[in-house]
Amino acid sequence: MSVSITVGAYGVAFGAAAVANGFSVIQACLLSLLTFSGASQFAVIGVVGAGGSAISAIATASLLGVRNALYGVIMAPRLQVKGLKRVVAAQVTIDESTGVALGQEPRGIDAMRKGFWYTGIGVFVFWNLFTVAGALGAQAMGDVRAFGLDSAVPAAFLGLVWPRLTGNFERALAVGCAIFAIAMTPILPAGLPIIATAFIAIALGLKR
Amino acid sequence: MTIFWIATIGTSVIAFLLKYSGHSVPERWLSHPKIQNINALIPIALLSALVAVQSFSEKSQLMFDQRLVGLLAAIIALIFKAPFPIVVLSAAVSSAAVYNWL
Numbered sequence: 001m002s003v004s005i006t007v008g009a010y011g012v013a014f015g016a017a018a019v020a021n022g023f024s025v026i027q028a029c030l031l032s033l034l035t036f037s038g039a040s041q042f043a044v045i046g047v048v049g050a051g052g053s054a055i056s057a058i059a060t061a062s063l064l065g066v067r068n069a070l071y072g073v074i075m076a077p078r079l080q081v082k083g084l085k086r087v088v089a090a091q092v093t094i095d096e097s098t099g100v101a102l103g104q105e106p107r108g109i110d111a112m113r114k115g116f117w118y119t120g121i122g123v124f125v126f127w128n129l130f131t132v133a134g135a136l137g138a139q140a141m142g143d144v145r146a147f148g149l150d151s152a153v154p155a156a157f158l159g160l161v162w163p164r165l166t167g168n169f170e171r172a173l174a175v176g177c178a179i180f181a182i183a184m185t186p187i188l189p190a191g192l193p194i195i196a197t198a199f200i201a202i203a204l205g206l207k208r
Numbered sequence: 209m210t211i212f213w214i215a216t217i218g219t220s221v222i223a224f225l226l227k228y229s230g231h232s233v234p235e236r237w238l239s240h241p242k243i244q245n246i247n248a249l250i251p252i253a254l255l256s257a258l259v260a261v262q263s264f265s266e267k268s269q270l271m272f273d274q275r276l277v278g279l280l281a282a283i284i285a286l287i288f289k290a291p292f293p294i295v296v297l298s299a300a301v302s303s304a305a306v307y308n309w310l
Contacts, residue, residue, distance in 0.1 A: 009293035027216045034220035039251060044219045046258050051267040054211045058218040064254055065226045067247050072230020073238045079231075090228040145307050148300030151278025154262040155299030158282050159292045161255035164248075173249060174256035181257035185265045194257040201253035205246030 007096070007123050008130040010038055010156070015134025017042065017153045020144040021049030025135040032131040036124060037094055039064045039160055043194075046153060052191020060191065063198045071098040078112055092120025173204065274310075278303030 011032070018028035023045055031041045040061040047057035071093045078101070081089050097120035104115040141147050165171045177197040184193035230238065263279045264270055278299035285295040 006292050009296065013296050023212050023216070027212055030216055031220065035223040037223055039255065040219060040223055043254065043258060044215050046262055048211060048215050050261055050265060054214040054218065057211075057215045058222060060254060060258075061219040062222040062226065063250055065223045067251065068223070069226040069230035070238055070244070070247050072227055073233070073235050076231040077235065086231055087228065090231045091224065093227050093230065145274070146304060148274075148278060148302070148304030148307070151263075151275045151282075151299040151303030152296050154259045154275065154279055155282035155296045156292075157255050157259045157262060158279070158286065159295045161252060161259065162286050164252050164255075170249075170252055173252050177253040177256040178260035182260045182264055182270065185261060185270060186268055190268050194254060194261055197253040197257040198250050201249035202246050205249045206242055208245050 007126045011127045011130025012134035012137070013152055013156045014038065014041055014045075015131040015136075016138035016144075016149055017049075017134075017156065018045045018131075019135050019138035020149045020153070021045045023048075025132070025139055028131055028135040029128065032128045035061070035065075036091060036127065037065055037068055038127075042153070042156055042160070046157070047191045047194060049153075050190050052194075053189070056189075056191025056195055060195050060198075063195070067095075068093050071095075074098060075101065075116060078109060079116065089116075089120075092117075092124055094120065094123065096120070096123050173201070176200070274303045274306035277306045 014032065015025075015028050018031065018041075019025065023031075028045075031044065035041050035044070043064050044057045044061040047060050048054070052060075072090060075089070075093055075098060079089055097116050100119040101112045101116035104111040138144060138149060141149070144150060161174060165174055177200060180200065181193040181197055184196065188196070259279070263275045264272060281302040282295050282299040285298045290298070
């Protein structure tokens with residue numbers, strides 16, 4: 001239940017932010033239905049909204065989507081599904097469904113599968129319903145700055161990254177990348193300062 | 209086709225291919241510890257950069273406006289372990305207040 005409320009809030013924030021950044025209601029809804037990965041969705045509207053090219057928007061969103069592939073690697077041997085069921089399983093393989101499933105691991109494989117499917121499908125439904133609500137709401141607002149929506153987007157990103165800052169190394173990386181992106185913004189074309197930070201992460205990940 | 213459609217469709221197609229590939233490739237391909245390391249760090253880097261750029265830029269110009277106040281409000285909310293809806297609301301309300309009344 002608490003997962004659902006949080007997901008709903010993210011969904012409203014995404015729908016509203018998408019429209020505030022120039023996407024149509026339909027495009028916002030398609031992103032939630034088809035991309036269905038919060039961080040990637042916020043990234044694509046964020047980069048386009050900041051004036052970045054479609055390529056840099058897609059690249060940033062896709063780099064954030066790589067972790068879903070790794071979740072799939074963890075889940076596939078545990079789910080053992082084929083055909084259409086595998087397509088559905090892949091689509092609902094996200095932070096929440098994988099997290100809940102792994103949390104159920106001590107209670108056996110059936111509890112794990114149940115956790116994965118209930119969470120994945122539940123989040124999918126909530127996320128999409130609330131995206132529509134957020135997008136329509138923002139469309140009705142007019143000047144989104146008067147409602148603080150321009151600040152809701154960075155706050156949403158901050159809310160996504162905050163739980164990942166578990167140690168000093170992670171915090172230093174976050175602050176470093178934020179400063180780097182700001183410093184490069186007047187120099188590089190929009191979108192590139194963001195993608196460039198992924199290479200910092202890759203270099204550090206290889207060395208560590 | 210507009211940039212919005214290209215971004216919407218491109219992101220969606222790649223997002224699904226990434227998810228499906230995880231369910232289909234042999235486990236050892238992606239379970240290397242270096243890949244796990246990089247995977248933990250990439251979201252931190254990209255999301256932090258997005259926070260900064262979304263807070264302090266307009267197109268390719270640096271700009272400090274009501275969003276700075278919104279960001280500070282969000283940070284304070286997070287320090288006090290507020291749930292996500294409160295974090296976003298505090299940012300929106302404080303930023304809207306500055307925009308409308310200052």
